[in-house]
Amino acid sequence: KPLKSDPENGPFTGPEIKKVKVLETSKSAVFVRGGLAELGGVISTRVYRYKDELVFQPRYEASYEKLFGVAAIPPEAVFTGIELYGKEIVKIQHPNLAYCYKLDRRYFEKETGQTLIDVIKAFPNDEFLGYWLYFEPSNNRPVVSLHDNSEFFLLEANKTPDQKCFTLIELEKKDGNKTTYEYLEKSPPLERKPFKFSLEREIKRQIGSAKTFEKLNVDVLGNLFNEN
Secondary structure (H helix, E strand, O other): OOOOOOOOOOOOOOOOOOOOOOOOOOOOEEEEOOEEEOOOOOOEEEEEEEOOEEEEEEEOOOOHHHEEOOOOOOOOOEEEEEEEOOOEEEEEEOHHHHOEEEEEEEEEEOOOOEEEEEEEEOOOOOOEEEEEEEEEOOOOEEEEEEOOOOOEEEEOOOOOOOOOEEEEEEEEEEEOOEEEEEEEEOOOOOOOOOOEEEEEOOEEOOOOOOOEEEEEEEOOOOOEEOOO
16 A cells, blocks of 8 residues: 555555455446435236337336436337236247146156156147246346246257157256256157256246237136237
8 A cells, every 4th residue: 555655656655455345236226315225026027029129118216317336228119008017918929938848657667766757848839828937027027927927847958859748857956955857858869969857847938039929818717818
């Protein structure tokens, strides 16, 4: 640390500085009484169309004029009329959501000593149907679940096979007292590696390029309909 009597460019004779505190700036916040406060939770999400992309606008209790660091919706974006508050039924056509597989049969194969699982594609027409749970602004992605909130096997991202059924090998992994499982496709074609699956209850993936996005309602008889 330089003293007033030290030359401008040193050498410096003051005490040695051993620690420096760095203040982290807030990436997003709300202006409150001349300062910044946390945004709080998202109360709803509005869905816009901008060119060929979906744009999601999370809404908070504070007005947008008081928000700091929150991405603005492009002026040319068109509001779809869809606003989601959570636990609402949606139908979305996007490959990141389409490749969910339901359990058909689970069995032990004596010859190989492996646990095998037969799975069937939950959405044969590639349209996800389930619940919109909430939106993650930091990752620009929704969190959705199946309509019955059940577990499912989710194919790794960026894979779009035509195959409707798979047999998976359950592989157990131990890390100390923790046991996890990995699921690999059994007997894949020779020209590629086996697909990987994970057992999930929710999907957290970006869907900006979705071909279709609908919010559905349920009538008194349990039928789904789109009011837009």
